Amino acid sequence: MIETRGLTKHFKDVRAVDGIDLSVAPGELVALLGPNGAGKSTTLRMLTTLIPPTAGTARVAGFDVVRQQREVRLRIGYIGQGNGAGHSQRGRDELISQGRAYGLGVRDARNRAGTLIESLGLAEVADRRVSTLSGGQRRRLDIAMGLIHSPELLFLDEPSTGLDPQNRANLQEHILALRARHETTIVLTTHYLDEADSMAERVIVIDHGRIIADDSPARLKAEHVGDHITLGFDHETDAAAAASALAALHPERRGARLVIAAQGAPRRVPGILDDLRAAGHPAAEVEVTRPTLDDVFLKLTGRSLREGGAAQEPADNPDELVEV
């Protein structure tokens, strides 16, 4: 569905996108994750024909984004960062205009607009001026406009930025439902870690205009960071004794605590606790830490996505603390 080779965009001296090779198969849901300014949106803007690449090639839905722009445009939907609907327009009017722009007849455009208004829960506001709609309603209207021609491939640039958690959840549901129903290929950019984690089967981490990782969230986390078990003891001497009892697991001692790197940590904790009790050094507390995509990003770049002010959300996998 998407095939790029060395896709590059320079703005004056800035290498916004620096040689991206990307391949997306039909039906995939891919999230481009990275801090602000990483090159996610610029990549999307090249794939959607909005800006020409400085170098490299991209084929989208089977057509070249430079030489066959019209063919590409006919087949893709794009929901940008801003609001697509004009503020002085009515939502329904905009949907019909959008349908006409894709070559639907008047009647088809009107019917299709009606269907989308229903399915996105916009019936009450579709005939009001767009400027009077709430942020969440406008975003749903944007989605409806992006879908007016039932595109086989949908791009969403930061779809949930600026929405409150409830509206974000609502939007994510709509996107997932759309995909389940029509098998639409979806490419979205986000700097919300939990969004990439919960929605996408495939996360492409972008930094400084390059792809630095590309895999499922679970494999990214397992491969680059992994689970950790932290065992707490009453005294450092207990911890030291326990460390020798668990020597096979290569624990790292930090004062009265032991940290063990272990894949599938939650399933291994009961066994470890049993072993410790049998050895006469029972743990006083235990904590299982599962990595987030931010940990992956930190590991890959030495920087946190959060530090850059990119994400303000709490961790999606809070540490599980179990008193023994």
Add this chain to the structure above:
Amino acid sequence: MTTLITDSRTVFSRELRPLLRDPFTIIFSMVQPLVFLGLFAPLLPDNSLQWFVPGIIVMSCLFACSMTGSNLLFEIQTGSHERMLVTPLRRPALLIGRALKEIVPMFAQAALIVAVCVPFGFRFEFAGAVLGLLILAAFCIGLGALSYTLALASKNQEWLFWTVQQTLLFPLLLLAGVLLPIENGPGWLQALAKGNPLSYVVDAERALFNGEIFTSATLSGLIAAAAVAALGLWAGVRAMRRSD
């Protein structure tokens, strides 16, 4: 299937719809030149209505279509222009549709001006007037496209749009002899007027409203209008491709 014409119509009707839903602004702007005419025409020597009315029609169309880009400035900020650019709409249609939205209400206004002036002795030839308005429309599509181009160029600095638009508009009008005849001016001014494409359009309008259809004035006006239209569309399409 879509064509350049259906695409232009899609853009045009999208642009026009908010006006139709709230027609007060149109009615208001249509009355403005009547006020201008009412206050200015009595100052003119007798029998000059024949000379003056076509100029007023050109002026109001010019004001309107030079504003084509001003609505765009806001839509560039909100994201709705970007959304239009991703659709398969033909790029010239984006320019033509928007310019037509400014021009069509002005034609209704032209009809109104003419209707008001006829009782005061204004005479016109219907076929000539229609041809005159078509030439004017071509010129205005070009100017509207240039206004669109200007908006794209000044998208991060709105003052630039207004400064350039205001700075160019009045010399363009005065040097075309819209309000006062150029023939009485000094040589340098007449020379400048010769370089102004609008001069030829205004001359053509005056001749055509008078019923002088097959004249060199008509031909010159047609050529000037077509040249401005071609230039505007070329510049606009180029700016859209390059803008990021």
